[in-house]
Amino acid sequence: MLNDITIGQYYPTGSPIHKMDPRTKLMMTFLYVILLFFANNVYSFVFMFLLLSVAIKVSKVPLSYILRGIKTIVFIIMFTVVLNMFMTPGDNVLCQWGIFKLTTEGIYNAVKMAIRIVLLVCGTSLMTLVTSPISLTDGMENLMGKVPILKNYAHELAMMMSIALRFIPTLMEETNRIINAQKSRGADFESGNLIRRAKALIPVLVPLFLSAFQRAEDLALAMEARCYRGGENRTRLKELKYTYLDRYGYMISFFMIAGVVTLNVFGVYLL
Amino acid sequence: MENMISIQNVSFKYRTGEGMEDVLALDNVSFDVKKGDFVGIIGHNGSGKSTIAKLLNAIYFPLSGDVLISGMNTKDEENIWKIRQKAGMIFQNPDNQMVATIVEEDVAFGPENLGVPHADLRGRVDEALNMVGMYEYKDKKPHELSGGQKQRIAIAGILAMEPECIILDEPTAMLDPKGRVEVLNTIKRLNKEKNTTVVLITHYMDEIVDCDNIFIMNNGKLEYDGKPKDVFKQVEFLRKLRLEPPFATRVSYEMNKSGINIKDDVLTIDELAEEICQLKV
Known part of the structure; x- marks a missing residue:
């Protein structure tokens, strides 16, 4: 779905x-x-x-x-x-x-x-x-870097956007898995009025958020282990x-x- | 030979919260890893093996004692980035260590952070991808890869930083059998061809049978430091530490116990088959 x-x-x-x-x-x-x-x-x-x-x-x-x-x-x-x-x-x-x-x-x-x-x-x-979303992010980072006020946030914002893009499919897969797991235990997502259906989503959202936080922590650790120190002195594989x-x-x-x-x-x- | 890693009288505690006793995760542990060696650290859950990994990468700092990575102390703030470049780290979850949306850009992430000039980046990335046998996947997206492939990309990401040592914290725990074999073959090849020091932390004994040296951890203490052959035949000792010896060793142990004379230090299925064929009926 x-x-x-x-x-x-x-x-x-x-x-x-x-x-x-x-x-x-x-x-x-x-x-x-x-x-x-x-x-x-x-x-x-x-x-x-x-x-x-x-x-x-x-x-x-x-x-x-x-x-x-x-x-x-x-x-x-x-x-x-x-x-x-x-x-x-x-x-x-x-x-x-x-x-x-x-x-x-x-x-x-x-x-x-x-x-x-x-x-x-x-x-x-x-x-x-x-x-493509990736080159759009790159382009925005580059252009923002030229605007005085936005300059300091350009790299961070672009990094956040590209990590979001990276994890959307992963989290979608996870949502599917949780929904299936709940369904197999008799959860009903398809019937009832809007409020009932919204309520049925709570047991999906809670584990999803929990695992997203866990992932964020793991990712932060992995990024630090790979010497990530923000945008300063970074080089780029693909330069525009x-x-x-x-x-x-x-x-x-x-x-x-x-x-x-x-x-x-x-x-x-x-x- | 020069020591790549030297852990000297290290203790470490985790904070558990108000009013609770802090747990001693490591209790006066010391060992050395020589340059170019392939060593295994093994222990059941909570034995302190993952804590060691995080100490080696300057993510945690020892409560007492010193951790030296090619002579540099992790406590020294100036050394942190150099240590992390020299001793690359692979984590358990293959998904949660990929940063970029495209494989080759993920491999480039480490060297980009190090400020490697643009002209050298392409070469480093291609070489690292070739080394793990994933070059043809360079334009793929992470979610299009299997667990084993993602883990190999993670290894390539570390290789591109040109480390002297790779620390792998249970890299196969979340993989299927095929993925496990892929990852293990890759790190074995790295150790042989590039002479990279490898520290493999795992709870599967059969992954470390051909290591140069193994360290067995139990309740924060180092229980054994030596060759795998010498310890794997001590089935009783291993079981006391809640470790399961490799299948072949278990078979030869049980055969010996029921009166069939067979060498007791076989480690692999092939060795076992060889020995069984030589039995006289």
Whole structure:
């Protein structure tokens, strides 16, 4: 019952985007999200949409995987749309119920927000689909190391994340084992209402936590025995290296900025 | 020959909590391990054998006495990291000592911590993986490996730190018979080919029959220090210490007891078969 959980959602296809340095991908995604909120007219939104479409095409990740992310946030999108529709102040009132006014500005805003959220979710999930969790961690460690405030925690946070990634399958296996052991002794996980089922999980969670603590202690001991002393003076087997792909990546980034700025300014005249 | 490990009059106590008597885990233990030797430490549960392992790696410090690893005292704070690099340690649970999500990165963990330059890391990792016969698994994830394979990766992780000595604290206790054989063959080969000193702590007597030297622990005291051949035939003595001699030794012992004359220091099944074939009917 737990075997179908995958860690992260990496979808390897070997495309040029997959081969890019994780730092480039993180930076580009970050920039894309920021630009989404700068885009203010039809043309710049179309531009952002085209950028993402091309990226998805190049990555060879099936569209259904990317749209899966949207399914989980349909509710949030609807909520934002409704809120924007009725709460935006404007002169062009179409109809009104008490304090709720439906204005043309409201509709315009709502559509803009919806497009923004959809593109944002698709863009970020594309990044996690084309970057393995390990290289994502490496990239984040490296980038955080360059930010003054985060610098001191970069290594520790990355180490914590990679240990979590390492132990997720182990703990999942263990959970399965405990569930089976409890089932074989007559525990019932499948029937009853929500509260009963939640209660049935207690005999699973207690031994799971206990063993997780034991593992943590063992691991700490093993790490110390292997001379682990934090991030200082550590070297890396796999060092991140920029390639020609990343050069293109950063060139595209500038193209992105230039495109949005130009379209934002000249879009007014085009309309 | 130079001593790799020297334990001198070491005592150790575990804190048990308020108002309770502290348990003496080690009581005035002394022994030496020579460079390049393969030694076994054996004893039943609670005999103090795992405590010795943790003392050797500077995880615990002796209450009295000294622990020297190639001449360096573990009490000396400056030596700790050097000692841990020289005397690598393998633990019982193969799962709980793997740090990284990919095999080769786990092997690299030790040397990365030592600050080995990037250019040398790849070579060290590949060599260590080849040594334990796991090179083709270098891109695998830990949960895709069997217990025995994980334990061999753990050994490779220590080898990559280029230690002079490896201490293994019951490395086979959680493995299936196949995994046990894999791990034992690996450490025996290391000892022969690389002349690495090996300290194998176990409660299986048949794992240490071909050791250079064995130490038997009982209730925190060193009961025996010598060649395995001399002690394994003393079946009564071993049973008193709640240890079970290897199968072949037990058979020859019982045969002798029921009046069949056979050599009493056979240790392996092959030796036993040889001896039985020479019996005159």
